[in-house]
Amino acid sequence: MSNRIKFFKEALKNIKTLGTVTPSSRFLSKRMLKGVNFLKADVIVELGGGNGAITKYILENLSPNATLVCFEINDNFYTQLHALNHPQLIVLKASAENIIIELQKLNFTKVDYIISSLPLTIIPDEISDKILKKAFKILVNNGTFIQYQYSLSYFKKLKKVFKESISLEFEPLNIPPAFIYRCKKVE
Numbered sequence: 001m002s003n004r005i006k007f008f009k010e011a012l013k014n015i016k017t018l019g020t021v022t023p024s025s026r027f028l029s030k031r032m033l034k035g036v037n038f039l040k041a042d043v044i045v046e047l048g049g050g051n052g053a054i055t056k057y058i059l060e061n062l063s064p065n066a067t068l069v070c071f072e073i074n075d076n077f078y079t080q081l082h083a084l085n086h087p088q089l090i091v092l093k094a095s096a097e098n099i100i101i102e103l104q105k106l107n108f109t110k111v112d113y114i115i116s117s118l119p120l121t122i123i124p125d126e127i128s129d130k131i132l133k134k135a136f137k138i139l140v141n142n143g144t145f146i147q148y149q150y151s152l153s154y155f156k157k158l159k160k161v162f163k164e165s166i167s168l169e170f171e172p173l174n175i176p177p178a179f180i181y182r183c184k185k186v187e
Contacts, residue, residue: 027173041112
């Protein structure tokens, strides 16, 4: 069975936690990772790795000494990510709201980039607020939080945490088309 069909079946069962019925396109994956300095990144975190569409692009570009830590709460997607069996990939079956605790267990106190595919608009406000604040806290100064959404409705929430250091892009060659927020931590 193709990855797209597997993703679609899983999405139909879990639409309230996945927020979409199609995996990220290669166009979205590449645009999300544009500007990531893989040569200097030691630790990259992916929130909501799904079926690994973006994960695979990160792993292809990761420097030899870097680590990718992927958070995924869906059982089937966790299994698919774990099956990638890459020596630089750590897959956690944990909620993104526990990002700091889970990373500390791995002896990581700061990360360079957070790549998020979380459907923040359907996650309860209390939880999404915690995720954003903790993501900001764990980033190195000048670290970047990259998030895609299918609307602009989340801009104000991101601005509360990341202030004026947000840029916006649009990827029309994704189904559905997506907005990409690049949020830099500046203290």
